[in-house]
Amino acid sequence: MDYLDGLIVIVGLYVILAASFNLIIGYGGLVSIAHPVFFALGAYASAILSRDLALPVPLAMLGGTAVALAASIALALPSLRVSGDYLLIASIGFQLGVLEVIKNVRFTGGSSGFINIPPFLIRDFGRTSYVVLVLAATAGVIFLVRWIARSDYGRAMSAMRDDELAFASVGRNAMWMKIAIFGLGSGLAGLAGALYAHYFRFVTPEQFELLQSAAILTMVVVGGMRTTWGPVVGALLLEALPQALAFLNLPPSVLGPIQGLLFTGLVLVFMFFRPQGLVPAQDAWRGARAAKESR
């Protein structure tokens, strides 16, 4: 059962990562690849706050989320002031840089990883309680993103993606919207990181490399950008496939590249045969009210 619990937790966390990345790249139209690094920052910050600074775990989790949010705003502010394109370049540098720092400073445990992270709920209430917590958070994030996309903010995001100059010409500030979208999406990735840390109780920098960026991007693209259920389907599919591969008992040196091939291969296949993803998005923005009225 431990294996199944772990699987549900990891799939749930990837759903959070894919749904929050969908907010950034799908709804916000912001091209970044650094999502795993905010996952890492949330995990490491929560781990350090709870183990070394003895903060209660729920507070440490909030702290981890806040660190990811603050770091993402620090990254987005200078790059988005220049132009949207710089965010991609800056995000690559940021991801590589932060992981290098994590590998080379003592208080993160270096490249061998951070161990003995305090557990949460599991000792008192069993593993299932943590699974319930993760599932609740996952559902919360899915519906939060859906709610935002259908709100007045969603209308603004849609307009901003359509035509940024026209968006400014009606008096709207695209830059702050982008920073807020990036901050919120990255903060949610930080929350996923914190939830990861206190379940598996061990994190290493290798978990957050570029392959993770590719995996999360693939989940969103293959599942269907700008949809509520696309990233969920994508995360389920792409987390289930590697688990199935793991049963083949291949050595890690072969398994890694095969997973990489799988992700890029899927993106290529979908690009040609189903560019809209498994769950296709509607072209037109439909707010909650409009949807209600048309029913």
Added chain:
Amino acid sequence: MGEVLTVRGLNKSFGGIVVARNVDLTLQSGRVVGLIGPNGAGKTSLFNLISGVVKPDSGTVSLDGAPLDRLKFHQRIHRGLSRTWQHVRLFPSLSVLDNLLIATREYPGERIVNVLFGRRRLKEHDKVAREQATDVLGRMGLANVADALVTDLPYGQQKLVGVARALMGEAKCLLLDEPMAGVEGASYAAMQRVVREVADRGAAVCVVEHNVAFVRDLCDEGIFMFAGAIMARGSVAELIGDPQLTELYFGH
């Protein structure tokens, strides 16, 4: 008749091409001014400079006496400037109504904090904005297409939606870039009537337009631009009748 927009000594060149040559311009409340001149005279560039899409090499722009020079495009709009685009630039993924709802002077929904914690404020704003949008669409004769996607409309109606959207901010100064290009029939009269109404309510309006009949019927005065400079200002009939300007316009 108060001065609403004041432009002083505006200069701009791209390499060797001068798009604004020491331009002075005032627009007054309640008056519609037609900006005419041949292609490449710098009419749209002047709109871009006034609205802050393009930064001038020198010169100042002020609205109601307050300088706009340090403000960005969207901030100038927020201060009470409004403009349309020659090629419409509507939001294709939104309905006609949503194109208007996004364009109110204040839009609390652009702050995520309001979406998460200020539901009441959003609701109140939405109610007022919907009434305003319905009113504007009605005046433009677009009430029956409010729920259509803008991409499903013929080009002439899209132009009207562009102007309707620009009216949502209740601007003090309205810059219309070729509102009539591609517009015909009933829309022609609607456009005339609505622009006149906006001026009568106290806005200063400037229209770039090649449709001479439209300019003559609507505008209180005309300004003739050529090679980035303002050559003449007077009644539209005077400008049209001036043989020298006609020669510049047709390039003989």
